[in-house]
Amino acid sequence: MPDTNVLDVKNLSVSYSTPRGDLKALRNVSMAIGQKKIVGIVGESGCGKSTLISAIIRLMANNATVHSGEILFHNSNLLDFKEREMRALRGIDISMVFQDPMQTHNPVLTIGQQMIDIQYRDKLSKSKKRQRAAEMLSLVGIPDAQARLNQYPYEFSGGMRQRIAIAMALMAKPDLLIADEPTTALDATLEVQIIKRLEELQEEIGCSILFISHHLGVIAELCDEVVVMYAGEVVEQGSVRDVFHSPAHPYTAALLKCDPGHIKEKTRNLPTIPGEIPDLVDVPAGCIFQDRCSRKVPQCQVKRPLFEAVNEQHSVACHLNNKNADDSDHKEARG
Numbered sequence: 001m002p003d004t005n006v007l008d009v010k011n012l013s014v015s016y017s018t019p020r021g022d023l024k025a026l027r028n029v030s031m032a033i034g035q036k037k038i039v040g041i042v043g044e045s046g047c048g049k050s051t052l053i054s055a056i057i058r059l060m061a062n063n064a065t066v067h068s069g070e071i072l073f074h075n076s077n078l079l080d081f082k083e084r085e086m087r088a089l090r091g092i093d094i095s096m097v098f099q100d101p102m103q104t105h106n107p108v109l110t111i112g113q114q115m116i117d118i119q120y121r122d123k124l125s126k127s128k129k130r131q132r133a134a135e136m137l138s139l140v141g142i143p144d145a146q147a148r149l150n151q152y153p154y155e156f157s158g159g160m161r162q163r164i165a166i167a168m169a170l171m172a173k174p175d176l177l178i179a180d181e182p183t184t185a186l187d188a189t190l191e192v193q194i195i196k197r198l199e200e201l202q203e204e205i206g207c208s209i210l211f212i213s214h215h216l217g218v219i220a221e222l223c224d225e226v227v228v229m230y231a232g233e234v235v236e237q238g239s240v241r242d243v244f245h246s247p248a249h250p251y252t253a254a255l256l257k258c259d260p261g262h263i264k265e266k267t268r269n270l271p272t273i274p275g276e277i278p279d280l281v282d283v284p285a286g287c288i289f290q291d292r293c294s295r296k297v298p299q300c301q302v303k304r305p306l307f308e309a310v311n312e313q314h315s316v317a318c319h320l321n322n323k324n325a326d327d328s329d330h331k332e333a334r335g
């Protein structure tokens, strides 16, 4: 019997009410995370990554409305959960790590106290909880963990605070960890160390991870699968290998070309994708990427491409994937 997914987002549409009208931030977004899998989400700023996360953990802005879809967590639709039920889930079954660890840490409590507090459901003695906290700190690579439990967040470096945030998020052995740009603010060496540690911990705890990052190299290193989002839609998804080695969507290909890790020649200016994300209050007909696409064909202006399989583990929403499209266009776009 196939493993059921830990998370299954199906046809999720979310909009924000604005003075100009409804901004359609997510349109029919579907993605899934299997057990013990690490799935990355990539896309430029404004593509809807934060909206997707906030919908999953049901901490949405006041002006947000979910119009359709399901967010299945172990087959239960989180959109049907009462706030009380969501509170019981957050931090336990679904944990989060954010870009700024100071959001997670209380500045006036020692790290030890905070790590003891988050074990409030466990019927263990305080000294046992403290012991577990020290073990977890050691696991994320904080030396002299027992002594450091007595210190306050400001006494740790940025990299250490982020490791502590990861330790705290994993303390409850969640089924799903949502990591939103957890290493973006750190320098490259620290980023590599933290990613390695996260990989080891994921293996040990056996949780699934939804990992958001602008750094394609980090996604390539850590994730099993990748979801590429553009302007509120999923445009491509598949195994990291397939998507990064043979991108089927011109947007993915353009993102990869702009990634510093892929640029071989010395250059002063990093390339960017020309143009801007379309106005999501007035979403254009046809393909959402058409204005910025160097490979567009006439039907891109009139018909929204369906999400279709490239192979068993790789799908794309692009007319060029259509087997009837001109083959030379097809190959070049994937170039």
Ligand SMILES: Nc1ncnc2c1ncn2[C@@H]1O[C@H](COP(=O)(O)OP(=O)(O)OP(=O)(O)O)[C@@H](O)[C@H]1O
Pocket: 016, 017, 018, 023, 025, 043, 044, 045, 046, 047, 048, 049, 050, 051, 052, 061, 063, 280
């Ligand atoms: N509360 C809000 N009210 C109105 N529009 C919003 C609100 N929050 C986000 N948006 C808009 O929704 C769209 C998706 O934003 P979102 O923050 O989800 O994207 P993102 O990919 O996470 O971007 P970033 O990487 O910059 O955080 C954007 O056009 C954004 O301006």
